[in-house]
Amino acid sequence: MKLTIIGQWGGYPKAGEASTGYLLEANGFKLLIDCGSGVLSHLQHHIEATELDAVLLSHYHPDHVADIGVLQHALLIQYFLGKNKGTLPVYAHREDQQGYNSLTYKDLMTAHEYTEDSSLSLGPFTVTFVKSKHPVPCYGMRIEAGGESLFYTADSAYREEFVSFGQDADLLLCECNFYGEMDASNAGHMTSLDAGRLAQKTNARNLILTHLPHFGDLEQLITEAKTIYSGHVSLAEKDMVVEI
Template sequence: MRCRVIGMWGGYPKENGPCSGYLIEQGNFSVLVDCGSGVLMEVQKYIDLNDINHVMLSHYHYDHSSDIGAYLFSRLVNTKIGRANEHLQIYGPNDEDIKRKVEEVEYSKFSSFNEKSEIHIGPFTFTFLRNIHPVETYSIKIESENSKIVYTSDTSYMKELIDFAEEADLLIVESSLYEDMDGSSSGHMNSKEAGLLASQSKAKKVILTHLPHYGDLENLLKSARNEGNENIDLATPGMLIEL
């Protein structure tokens, strides 16, 4: 299993730097996890859009989902001209408005999930943990054979994440804030909390994501590593992690 970071900025994209999007692959099978601003353009550097038939959305804030509308029309056009022959399957928290918007575009379908769901897509099994965030949001665990990726998406720190991410081969943990900032009211983690989760879960490799647009990002990294897990790096667009 391998993970390609397509984008990792919080809130809005930078020039040549999209918001949240992660391409998960095994063999020739691919799933896109989150599809925020700028992701749809950037992901085409690595794969044809018609070769991704499944998109998993952690929640519907724009920096995690805004490019999904363009994806629906990509599949519509490419099916009509014979370049795609499978429906685009979108998964996300239950939302009738989102379901309507997805399924009113031909050749796309929507399926919902919650904390009790277990979804099997190709070689992958997806399970979920409800987060602390202003809207319904989930951490996502992706397992295949002997490999495990855990993506926290957006959340305040909570102890339940430790068990959920236990001994993950790859932990993709949000670090929206610097150590001296409190994210509990906004539903985000700071770098110290991200490092604490990395250490307590005994994750084997960790990348910090959902990064802020201000300050020295190296301070995020230093703060997180100070909690005891040194196998932590900053996410960058195009980063490839092979498990």
């Protein structure tokens, strides 16, 4: 599996960058995970929108879905130019009916529901889900292919349920919206110490911190996570490519 960071900012994108979005590829299959503000623009540095095989959404906050409408228009324009290759499936939960309904657009994009008990087969990927702790319904996900695994927490406060769900993941892509001693749980987010604890308890091979804050020294997040987690820690960065 190859993971490309398209956007990594929490809440809103920094100038010239994007909020949450990740491109995951294996065996030629291209899966976009979340589609926040600025994601479509930066995705096109790597692939065309029409090359996507599927989209997977964790929840409906704007920093994770803001560019869905933009993606729909891109597919429409490419259709008129004769370049669209068919209907793009978008997988999302249905606990926000208005948000879910907005995902189906003409014959170009169709919503498909997942639940916490779902196991999806998307090309070479097998995807399972875990409920997160966030102000709105949100799901973390474990994605496996070719014997490798990625655990993406999506937006969440720390949950002990994550430990068994994410056990022995090759890569933990963990949200980290707050610094070590801050209180993140009421906001439905994690600190650097939470991320380090989760990585250590799951025995993750690598930890990437994402959904980053717009304040403070981001390198401090790495330092704090390393006080608990003994493995490799890095910050998600635009255009970073990770072979899992």
